[in-house]
Amino acid sequence: xxxxxxxxxxxxxxxxxxxxxxxxxxxxxxxxxxxxxxxxxxxxxxxxxxxxxxxxxxxxxxxxxxxxxxxxxxxxxxxxxxxxxxxxxxxxxxxxxxxxxxxxxxxxxxxxxxxxxxxxxxxxxxxxxxxxxxxxxxxxxxxxxxxxxxxxxxxxxxxxxxxxx
Amino acid sequence: xxxxxxxxxxxxxxxxxxxxxxxxxxxxxxxxxxxxxxxxxxxxxxxxxxxxxxxxxxxxxxxxxxxxxxxxxxxxxxxxxxxxxxxxxxxxxxxxxxxxxxxxxxxxxxxxxxxxxxxxxxxxxxxxxxxxxxxxxxxxxxxxxxxxxxxxxxxxxxxxxxxxxxxxxxxxxxxxxxxxxxxxxxxxxxxxxxxxxxxxxxxxxxxxxxxxxxxxxxxxxxxxxxxxxxxxxxxxxxxxxxxxxxxxxxxxxxxxxxxxxxxxxxxxxxxxxxxxxxxxxxxxxxxxxxxxxxxxxxxxxxxxxxxxxxxxxxxxxxxxxxxxxxxxxxxxxxxxxxxxxxxxxxxxxxxxxxxxxxxxxxxxxxxxxxxxxxxxxxxxxxxxxxxxxxxxxxxxxxxxxxxxxxxxxxxxxxxxxxxxxxxxxxxxxxxxxxxxx
Numbered sequence: 222x223x224x225x226x227x228x229x230x231x232x233x234x235x236x237x238x239x240x241x242x243x244x245x246x247x248x249x250x251x252x253x254x255x256x257x258x259x260x261x262x263x264x265x266x267x268x269x270x271x272x273x274x275x276x277x278x279x280x281x282x283x284x285x286x287x288x289x290x291x292x293x294x295x296x297x298x299x300x301x302x303x304x305x306x307x308x309x310x311x312x313x314x315x316x317x318x319x320x321x322x323x324x325x326x327x328x329x330x331x332x333x334x335x336x337x338x339x340x341x342x343x344x345x346x347x348x349x350x351x352x353x354x355x356x357x358x359x360x361x362x363x364x365x366x367x368x369x370x371x372x373x374x375x376x377x378x379x380x381x382x383x384x385x386x
Numbered sequence: 387x388x389x390x391x392x393x394x395x396x397x398x399x400x401x402x403x404x405x406x407x408x409x410x411x412x413x414x415x416x417x418x419x420x421x422x423x424x425x426x427x428x429x430x431x432x433x434x435x436x437x438x439x440x441x442x443x444x445x446x447x448x449x450x451x452x453x454x455x456x457x458x459x460x461x462x463x464x465x466x467x468x469x470x471x472x473x474x475x476x477x478x479x480x481x482x483x484x485x486x487x488x489x490x491x492x493x494x495x496x497x498x499x500x501x502x503x504x505x506x507x508x509x510x511x512x513x514x515x516x517x518x519x520x521x522x523x524x525x526x527x528x529x530x531x532x533x534x535x536x537x538x539x540x541x542x543x544x545x546x547x548x549x550x551x552x553x554x555x556x557x558x559x560x561x562x563x564x565x566x567x568x569x570x571x572x573x574x575x576x577x578x579x580x581x582x583x584x585x586x587x588x589x590x591x592x593x594x595x596x597x598x599x600x601x602x603x604x605x606x607x608x609x610x611x612x613x614x615x616x617x618x619x620x621x622x623x624x625x626x627x628x629x630x631x632x633x634x635x636x637x638x639x640x641x642x643x644x645x646x647x648x649x650x651x652x653x654x655x656x657x658x659x660x661x662x663x664x665x666x667x668x669x670x671x672x673x674x675x676x677x678x679x680x681x682x683x684x685x686x687x688x689x690x691x692x693x694x695x696x697x698x699x700x701x702x703x704x705x706x707x708x709x710x711x712x713x714x715x716x717x718x719x720x721x722x723x724x725x726x727x728x729x730x731x732x733x734x735x736x737x738x739x740x741x742x743x744x745x746x747x748x749x750x751x752x753x754x755x756x757x758x759x760x761x762x763x764x765x766x767x768x769x770x771x772x773x774x775x776x777x778x779x780x781x782x783x784x785x786x787x788x789x790x791x792x793x794x795x796x797x798x799x800x801x802x803x804x805x806x807x808x809x810x811x812x813x814x815x816x817x818x819x820x821x822x823x
Contacts, residue, residue, distance in 0.1 A: 240664045241657070248451050251634035255627050269444065277441035279450060280675065283668020284410075292669055293408035294726070300406040315407050322415050329434035336431070356438065 236362050240282035246275040267344040274352050281359035289366035319367055327360035392687045395420040409726045410673045417679035436682045440675030444630050445551045450667035451633030452542040455640040456503055457663040463650030465511055467608040468493045474596035474604045481583020482591035483519060484529045485576055487512045491533025492572045495540035501758060505534035505769045509776035517777060521588060524783035531762045531769035532575055532791045538758040539568035541615050545728060545754040552732040555746040557629040558622045562813040563747050567802055574794045610643040623816050670725060677729040684733055697738055704742045708803040712756055719760025728757050747813060748806040755802060759795050762788055
């Protein structure tokens with residue numbers, strides 16, 4: 222069983238903290254929905270709305286953790302057989318491509334957040350900005366963590382195994 | 387869009403996959419390229435919305451809950467109790483530790499949802515014990531990784547939840563459909579293990595069968611945990627909660643029995659367990675989100691219909707079609723990791739399956755079994771990698787030892803393909819032949 226991540230200082234693990242709290246909210250909301258259905262005359266109508274919103278945050282901030290720790294799996298069956306110098310060129314190309322992609326995702330989610338200030342959720346009447354803005358922040362974190370992985374190209378599979386254990 | 391522009395995103399994806407771009411981002415970038423190439427026909431913000439949509443599925447809400455329940459289980463001392471049950475059940479058999487591994491894999495399968503987690507757990511517990519008792523490291527790695535495959539078929543299986551979402555199939559029926567194939571796989575593993583163990587002289591762990599008293603005591607000790615699959619099936623069957631809600635209920639139930647029932651789990655462990663569950667769930671979920679965005683492109687350009695067009699000539703004969711798809715998946719599975727292949731291939735194959743009149747639930751069991759078997763095939767088998775890493779087995783030795791097990795699994799795969807009743811009998815019995823859960 223893995224211990225709480227101790228490889229990075231706490232302020233770098235803020236992504237993980239947000240994702241964990243969101244996971245608790247996700248599971249807790251669904252459970253509360255079942256409880257109110259049986260124990261109260263009026264079941265809580267907001268539970269799935271909160272659960273799906275928190276779930277989106279869990280996924281995006283959790284994915285940022287994946288970027289920080291190099292946990293997103295890749296397929297190296299082809300590149301593995303190329304000369305070392307070619308491999309480095311491919312890795313640098315990937316690094317640049319992903320940096321541009323994370324930046325683009327951040328911008329798109331920021332645009333979504335800005336354009337939905339007057340679009341409200343059904344149950345809680347919250348502006349959709351509340352849903353999208355944290356996702357833009359998560360994408361920004363992915364970008365920053367990714368930039369910080371310059372030189373550490375590969376997915377860290379051995380770390381995966383330790384995590385699973 | 388021109389034909390070149392229509393196919394470019396697919397080519398981008400395959401090129402990036404070959405060039406070691408992480409699978410999730412390769413799919414997402416390929417999807418993004420479609421929006422860029424559409425020349426404003428589809429706004430770019432729609433790409434962000436499609437990625438986001440992957441997280442808005444009610445059925446996928448079950449995924450993090452079941453992952454969390456599995457992580458709590460693994461941390462709560464349940465494995466020790468299940469080892470005890472396995473020991474009293476098969477400890478008297480030849481090659482007892484290897485047989486115990488299969489039984490433990492079956493018991494864990496009904497609890498933890500993740501084959502990877504189970505492979506690690508089996509290798510750490512029984513695998514290391516096997517090495518201490520002079521079983522070969524490669525054999526120990528093979529049996530621990532093979533037993534973990536059972537997890538992907540027994541409820542609550544993450545693979546089946548993902549398939550249910552992508553194929554728009556009933557997750558409740560899929561859960562029930564996996565039980566008989568899972569038990570058949572366990573039986574097959576035990577037969578192959580028995581033959582190998584007799585030839586090599588691997589010993590029993592106890593001289594006589596366990597007494598009825600020992601058996602009852604062990605079962606009573608593990609009863610709380612073993613009730614979980616029953617709660618899921620019974621709860622959804624009788625409408626107490628939905629499959630999605632069952633995940634959250636089980637997570638709370640598991641936390642309760644870990645703290646109050648078994649008293650081997652403290653709140654101090656909780657942050658680590660939550661972090662582990664979050665990582666495991668979000669890595670898979672982000673891949674599904676990327677697949678969701680890619681799915682928009684695939685549907686827009688009718689890529690699945692075109693790519694599987696040559697297969698559709700076989701749609702008149704569902705059995706032949708299933709066998710050909712199996713063969714294709716086995717070859718693909720040696721190169722692409724199982725869950726990634728599941729996420730990429732399901733949307734492509736489902737239209738074809740519908741055209742051939744094959745039941746989606748039946749196909750889901752065949753597909754998930756096939757792709758999880760890929761987990762023990764070199765060179766990219768994830769389960770193989772985990773068990774070998776923990777037990778220090780060499781890939782060449784592993785490749786040799788795994789052959790009889792692979793042979794048995796291929797036979798099982800053919801049986802599952804040819805006889806849909808093996809998958810459909812139980813869900814039809816529980817939910818009714820026409821019910822949608």
